[in-house]
Amino acid sequence: MLIRRIHGWEIPESRVTPEHIFVNRRQLMGLATGAIALAAAGPARAAADPSSGLYPAPRNAAFGDAGRPVTEAQYTTTFNNYYEFGSSKRIAAAAEKLPIRPWEVVIDGEVEKPMRLAIDDLFKQVKLEERIYRHRCVEAWSMVVPWTGFPVKQLVDIAKPTSNAKFLRFETFNMPDVAPGQKDGLFTSYPWPYVEGITLAEAMNDLPLMVTGAYGKPLPNSMGAPLRLHLPWKYGFKSIKGLVRVSFTAERPVSFWETLGPTEYGFWANVNPDVAHPRWSQETEQVLGSGERIPTLLYNGYGEQVAGLYKGLETEKLFM
């Protein structure tokens, strides 16, 4: 039964290919893509967002330009995995119904003092910057996004973990009344809320980003507003959206997908073209928007920054 559910989930080619066709059709129709991009980049909601004054944040050039074109917002904001709102990629309209203010984030577990922060108060305690990162979904499609956010390190500083803390456990909202995917039937319930985890050592690396915005604006709901994680060297499912809680733990957290399909989705989930998913190859990826197929890189090309984190862990399943 588990496997059947997973089957319904990740079918990389069939999900991505229609997008490619869709894109080409638009181009064939002679639509000015620039005009579409402008329209898509300016959602009406952004004006009312209390954090909109924080944008655009300065770009941190130390993280480069991804070496590939930035994927236009018209694609990344409308082709999303966000199972809380359904299992198709077209959840953007449904996600707009998520009330993102007021919004609180709880920091608890192995910390000096647990706290509950209003999201805009949290934003006041951190320094936002823009970073262009590659994103590689386990389904073998990819994108490049200029994210705005703050290093996970800054969150660790705010939390003040105790010496018992070894992991960070991230949790998404659970609101079945607004998120139809969380209202599953009797025999098909997912283990909501969505949970993900990383080690404290990973959290202290320079790369992981707490994301608050994209394309120089507050995040659209479809991409995980008001707060999500981005881990550019790991498969996309680790980059959890709609965060309401970060807990510091002594034990390794078990993630949402790991609970559903432990033989397919593990804790580490580092990108590796040479380690196939049990049901498909990870050698290449299809670029969202252009539809181009390109080789996948070890650690999604971020090995220089993160490979050292995994020294001595070679017996672990690092790449699933």
Ligand SMILES: Nc1nc2c(c(=O)[nH]1)N[C@H]1C(S)=C(S)[C@@H](COP(=O)(O)O)O[C@H]1N2
């Ligand atoms: N809460 C939550 N976070 C999530 C998901 C989800 O279904 N729910 N999907 C993951 C997957 S599989 C991917 S590829 C990315 C997609 O992020 P995007 O919609 O910004 O492209 O979000 C990840 N974070």
Ligand SMILES: [Mo]
């Ligand atoms: Mo994904």
